[in-house]
Amino acid sequence: MTAREDILGRLKDKARPEPPPAAWRSRRQYADLAGSFIEALSGAEGEVLRAENLEQALEQLGRLLEDLQARRVVVNDEAPLSDIDLSSRWPALDWHIAARTPGDLREFCAAADVGLSGANAALAETGSVIIESGAGRSRLSTLLPPVHIALVSTSLLTADILTWAAARQGASLPASLTLISGPSKTADIEQTLSIGVHGPKRLIVLLYD
Amino acid sequence: MSTTFPQFRSRARRGILDEHLQQALDHTTEIYRTGRVEALGKLLDSEALRDHLKAIRSSTLARLAEHLETFERQALAAGVQVHWAHDGAEANGMLIDIARRHGVKMAVKSKSMVSEEIRTNAALAEAGIKPVETDLGEWIIQLAGEAPSHIVCPAIHKTRQQVAELFSRELNRPVSTEIPALTNEARQTLREKFLAAGLGISGANMAVAETGSIVLVTNEGNGRMVTSLPPVHVAVVGIEKLVPTWADAAVWLELLARSATGQPLSVYTSVITGPARPDDPDGPQEVHVILLDNHRSDQIGTAYEEVLQCIRCGACLSVCPVYREVGGHTYGSPYSGPIGAVVSPLLFGLEGFEALPHASTLCGACLEVCPVRIDLPRMLLELRSQEVGERILPWYDRVVERLAASLLASSRRWSFLADLARRLVRPISRNGSLRLPGRLNPAQPRNLPTLSRRSFRAVWQDGEIGDET
Amino acid sequence: MSQSSQHSIGSRQPATRHVALFVTCLVDQIMPEVGVAATRLLQRAGCQVDFPTEQTCCGQPFYNGGFRKESARLAKHTIEVFEAYPAVVLPSGSCAAMIRSEYLHLFRDQPEWHERARRLAAKTFELSQFLVNQIHWQPSKPPNGSTVTYHDSCHTCRMLGVREEPRLLLRCAGYSIREMAESDRCCGFGGVFSMRMPETSNAITAEKLRLAADTNASLLVTVDPGCLMQIRGLADAVDIRAEHLAVVLEEATR
Numbered sequence: 016m017t018a019r020e021d022i023l024g025r026l027k028d029k030a031r032p033e034p035p036p037a038a039w040r041s042r043r044q045y046a047d048l049a050g051s052f053i054e055a056l057s058g059a060e061g062e063v064l065r066a067e068n069l070e071q072a073l074e075q076l077g078r079l080l081e082d083l084q085a086r087r088v089v090v091n092d093e094a095p096l097s098d099i100d101l102s103s104r105w106p107a108l109d110w111h112i113a114a115r116t117p118g119d120l121r122e123f124c125a126a127a128d129v130g131l132s133g134a135n136a137a138l139a140e141t142g143s144v145i146i147e148s149g150a151g152r153s154r155l156s157t158l159l160p161p162v163h164i165a166l167v168s169t170s171l172l173t174a175d176i177l178t179w180a181a182a183r184q185g186a187s188l189p190a191s192l193t194l195i196s197g198p199s200k201t202a203d204i205e206q207t208l209s210i211g212v213h214g215p216k217r218l219i220v221l222l223y224d
Numbered sequence: 225m226s227t228t229f230p231q232f233r234s235r236a237r238r239g240i241l242d243e244h245l246q247q248a249l250d251h252t253t254e255i256y257r258t259g260r261v262e263a264l265g266k267l268l269d270s271e272a273l274r275d276h277l278k279a280i281r282s283s284t285l286a287r288l289a290e291h292l293e294t295f296e297r298q299a300l301a302a303g304v305q306v307h308w309a310h311d312g313a314e315a316n317g318m319l320i321d322i323a324r325r326h327g328v329k330m331a332v333k334s335k336s337m338v339s340e341e342i343r344t345n346a347a348l349a350e351a352g353i354k355p356v357e358t359d360l361g362e363w364i365i366q367l368a369g370e371a372p373s374h375i376v377c378p379a380i381h382k383t384r385q386q387v388a389e390l391f392s393r394e395l396n397r398p399v400s401t402e403i404p405a406l407t408n409e410a411r412q413t414l415r416e417k418f419l420a421a422g423l424g425i426s427g428a429n430m431a432v433a434e435t436g437s438i439v440l441v442t443n444e445g446n447g448r449m450v451t452s453l454p455p456v457h458v459a460v461v462g463i464e465k466l467v468p469t470w471a472d473a474a475v476w477l478e479l480l481a482r483s484a485t486g487q488p489l490s491v492y493t494s495v496i497t498g499p500a501r502p503d504d505p506d507g508p509q510e511v512h513v514i515l516l517d518n519h520r521s522d523q524i525g526t527a528y529e530e531v532l533q534c535i536r537c538g539a540c541l542s543v544c545p546v547y548r549e550v551g552g553h554t555y556g557s558p559y560s561g562p563i564g565a566v567v568s569p570l571l572f573g574l575e576g577f578e579a580l581p582h583a584s585t586l587c588g589a590c591l592e593v594c595p596v597r598i599d600l601p602r603m604l605l606e607l608r609s610q611e612v613g614e615r616i617l618p619w620y621d622r623v624v625e626r627l628a629a630s631l632l633a634s635s636r637r638w639s640f641l642a643d644l645a646r647r648l649v650r651p652i653s654r655n656g657s658l659r660l661p662g663r664l665n666p667a668q669p670r671n672l673p674t675l676s677r678r679s680f681r682a683v684w685q686d687g688e689i690g691d692e693t
Numbered sequence: 694m695s696q697s698s699q700h701s702i703g704s705r706q707p708a709t710r711h712v713a714l715f716v717t718c719l720v721d722q723i724m725p726e727v728g729v730a731a732t733r734l735l736q737r738a739g740c741q742v743d744f745p746t747e748q749t750c751c752g753q754p755f756y757n758g759g760f761r762k763e764s765a766r767l768a769k770h771t772i773e774v775f776e777a778y779p780a781v782v783l784p785s786g787s788c789a790a791m792i793r794s795e796y797l798h799l800f801r802d803q804p805e806w807h808e809r810a811r812r813l814a815a816k817t818f819e820l821s822q823f824l825v826n827q828i829h830w831q832p833s834k835p836p837n838g839s840t841v842t843y844h845d846s847c848h849t850c851r852m853l854g855v856r857e858e859p860r861l862l863l864r865c866a867g868y869s870i871r872e873m874a875e876s877d878r879c880c881g882f883g884g885v886f887s888m889r890m891p892e893t894s895n896a897i898t899a900e901k902l903r904l905a906a907d908t909n910a911s912l913l914v915t916v917d918p919g920c921l922m923q924i925r926g927l928a929d930a931v932d933i934r935a936e937h938l939a940v941v942l943e944e945a946t947r
Binding site: 581 | 716720733744746759763770852881882900922926929
Binding site for chain 2: 017018019021022023025026027029030031032033034035036038039042043055059113114120121125140141142143148149150151152153154155158175176177179180181183184187188189190191192193194195196197198199200201202203204205206207209211212213214215
C-alpha cells in the first residue's frame with residue numbers, strides 16, 4: 016500500500032459528516048475606496064501618488080524615474096503599459112519589456128533599478144496590489160529591482176480580500192498570483208523594523224482614475 | 225531531542241536569567257499583543273470571523289480525505305507533481321531524490337515550521353546538499369546552529385551584536401552592528417544564493433483544494449524568491465493545511481496576519497498554482513508538493529483533533545505567562561508556547577516530552593486569543609491525564625496524589641491529619657509562612673504558606689462566628 | 694447530633710436566601726479568616742449560612758494533575774454533600790469554576806453523575822458573583838480614601854466571566870481602584886505547577902507583583918485563595934499587601 020492509499024484510507028475511516036458553514040459575506044464597504052487604499056498602503060510603508068488619469072500618472076512616472084536616477088527599467092507587457100511606447104517616451108533609459116525585448120530577462124531584472132507593472136486588482140482594506148504571472152508578465156520584474164512601481168487604475172479597487180475572493184469564485188488561477196501590501200520588510204533583529212530585505216525596498220503605486 | 229522536567233527546569237532557569245532574552249520577550253510579545261487587538265478591532269466582525277474560520281477548519285478536518293483528493297486532482301491538472309509521505313524520513317527522502325535528479329548542490333529555503341519538525345536541513349546536509357535558510361531570522365539561527373525560539377520571530381533571542389558576529393564569521397570580514405547594515409548584508413548575501421540555487425524549498429501556510437494551489441505568506445519576499453528563481457520548487461505541506469475553497473482561504477488570510485503581528489496582511493501573499501505556464505516569461509519549470517502526514521492523521525477523531533486547526537499565527541505565545549518568562553528554547557521543540565506544549569508530545573511522543581503538558585498554569589489566555597479557538601487548556605489536561613494512565617509520571621508522584629485523594633475523601637480523616645500537621649509545623653511557622661532554610665524550600669525564594677493556628681471548621685464548630693442579627 | 698452537620702448561622706427572621714458555604718480546602722486549613730469574612734458578608738446580605746461539615750475538596754488539584762479517577766471521587770463526594778442545598782457559595786473563583794464547568798467534563802461519560810453535576814453547577818457561585826448577581830447586595834459606604842488594585846484570577850475571569858462584580862463591590866465599599874497593567878495576567882500559581890516548576894512560577898509572580906506595585910496602591914485584592922497564597926509568598930520583596938476580597942469587604946462594611 017502506498018503512503019497515499021494508507022493516509023487517505025485512514026482518513027476516510029474516520030470521516031464524519033460535518034457540513035461546512037455557509038459562505039462568508041463581507042460587510043465591508045468604503046465610501047472612498049481610493050482613500051482607504053492609500054491610508055492602508057501608506058500605513059505599511061508603501062507610497063501612493065494620485066493622478067486624475069493615465070496621462071497624469073505617466074507624467075508622475077517620468078518625474079519619479081528622474082528622481083530615482085533610474086538607468087535600467089524592466090517592465091511587464093501588460094495594461095496599461097503595453098500600449099505605450101516607453102522607449103520613445105523616455106529614450107535615455109535602458110528598457111526591457113518582459114517577453115518582448117531580447118536578452119536575459121533574469122539578468123536584466125537582477126541589474127534593473129526599477130520594475131514597472133500594472134495590476135490585476137487592488138484591495139482597499141489592506142492596501143494590496145494583486146499581480147499575476149502570464150504572457151508578458153514576469154514575476155522577477157516586480158521582485159528583484161529595488162523599486163517596484165505599479166500603475167493601478169481605481170477601477171481595479173475592491174473592498175477587501177473576502178469580497179475579492181467571493182467575486183473570483185471558480186475562476187482559474189495563473190501559475191503565480193501575489194498580493195503585495197507594501198515594500199519588503201522584517202523585524203527579525205531586535206524587533207526593529209527594517210525595510211527592504213529580499214524584495215523591493217520601495218513600493219510606489221501610481222493610482223489613477 | 226526531549227523535554228523532561230529537569231530539562232525544562234534547567235533551560236527555564238537559563239532563559240529567566242538571560243537579560244537580553246527577557247527584554248526581547250517583553251518587547252516583542254507586547255507589540256504582537258497590542259497589534260493583534262488593534263488589528264482585529266478594525267474588522268467589522270472579528271468574533272464572527274473567528275467562529276467562521278473555526279467552522280471551516282473543523283469541517284475540513286472532518287472530511288480531510290475528500291479535500292486532499294480534490295487538491296491533488298486540481299494540482300495535477302495545473303502541472304504540480306504531488307507526493308505523499310507517511311513521515312519526515314519519507315518526505316526528506318523525496319526531497320533528496322528530487323535534488324539529486326537535478327544535480328542540486330545548494331537549496332534555498334523559505335521559512336517552514338514543518339521542515340524544522342522533520343529536520344530537513346540535517347537530512348539534506350547529510351546527503352551533500354547545502355540548505356540555506358533565507359528568512360532573516362531563520363538564517364541567523366541556522367548560522368548559530370540553533371533552533372527557532374518563536375514561531376513567527378525565530379531569532380527573537382539574538383542581539384544585533386550577536387547577529388553581526390555570526391555574519392562576520394560567515395562572510396569572513398568585519399560587519400557593522402547597525403541594523404540597516406545587517407539587513408543589507410543579508411539582502412546581498414542571500415540574493416546571490418537565490419540566484420544560484422538549483423532548488424527552492426518551502427512550506428505552505430495553506431493548500432487550497434479548489435485550485436490545487438499553495439499559499440505562502442512572508443514579509444521579506446523570500447517566499448517569492450524561493451518559489452520563482454530556482455528551476456525547481458518543492459513545497460512540504462502538512463495535510464492539515466488544507467482549505468477547501470478560495471472563500472475559505474480569504475477568511476483564513478483575513479485573520480492570520482492580524483492575529484500574528486497586528487498587520488492587516490503580511491507584505492507578500494504568494495499563491496502558487498503549478499509551474500510556469502508555456503507563455504510565462506519566468507518561474508520554476510517543476511513544482512512539487514509533498515503532502516506530509518507525520519502523526520497528523522492520528523489525531524483525527526481523538527480529543528486532540530482540534531490542534532490540527534492551528535494556523536501557526538503565534539498569538540498564543542504572546543500571551544502565555546510561561547512562554548513570556550522562559551522563551552522558546554525551553555520547550556525543546558520547534559513548536560513552543562501553548563501550541564507547542566500540546567503538539568510536541570503528539571508529534572514526538574509524550575514520553576520524553578512529559579514536562580510540556582505541565583508547562584502551564586492553565587490560565588486560559590491562549591484559548592482567549594486563538595483565532596480558531598482551540599481549547600489548548602483542555603488538551604493539556606487531556607495529556608496530563610494520559611501521562612497518569614500511561615504511567616509516565618514518576619511513581620512517587622502517583623503515590624502522593626492517590627494518598628492525598630483518599631485522605632480528602634473523608635472530612636474526619638482530613639481534619640484529623642490536618643490538625644496533627646499544624647501542630648508539627650508550628651515550630652517552623654511564623655507570620656503565616658513556613659520558615660525553611662533556602663535549601664529545604666523547593667519553591668525558594670518564595671515563602672510557602674503554613675497551616676493556620678486553627679482551621680475554619682474548628683472556628684465554626686466552636687460557634688465563634690457570631691450571629692450578627 | 695444530626696444538627697451539627699447542618700449547623701447554620703443566620704437571621705432569626707425568615708432568611709432571604711439559604712446558602713451552603715463551601716470554604717475550600719485552602720481556606721479551611723490556611724486562611725480561615727477568609728471563610729469567617731465570607732460568612733459574615735453573606736449574613737449581612739440577609740442569608741442563612743450553613744456549613745456542611747462533611748465537605749473537603751472539590752477535586753481541582755487532582756483534576757489538573759491528570760488524576761481523573763481521584764478527582765471524580767472527590768467531586769462525587771462534593772456533589773453528595775452539597776446537592777441538597779438551594780445555593781452553594783465559595784470564596785474561591787477557581788473552585789467555583791471547577792464545579793460550574795469542569796465537573797461536566799469530568800462526568801462526560803457518566804450520565805447520572807453528569808446530570809447531578811449539572812444541577813449543582815447551576816446553583817454554585819463564587820462569592821462576589823453571588824452577592825452581586827444573585828442577591829443583588831451592594832454595600833453603600835462613602836469613599837474611604839484608600840486605593841486598591843484588583844487581580845483578575847484566571848479561572849474567575851476567563852471561566853466564570855467574573856470581572857466587574859468584585860470591582861463593583863470594592864467601589865461600593867468605599868475603595869477606589871487603580872487598575873494594574875494586565876490585571877488578568879496569571880499570578881503564576883497554577884496549583885501544583887508552582888511546585889513542579891517553581892523558578893518559572895516565581896518569575897511569573899514577580900512580574901505580577903511588579904505590575905501591581907507600579908500602581909502605588911497599598912493593597913492588592915483577589916477572590917482566589919490560591920493566587921493570594923502565591924502572591925503573599927513573594928510579596929515581601931515589594932511593598933504591597935495582598936488580601937482576599939471577602940476580608941476587605943467584611944472590614945469595610947462592619
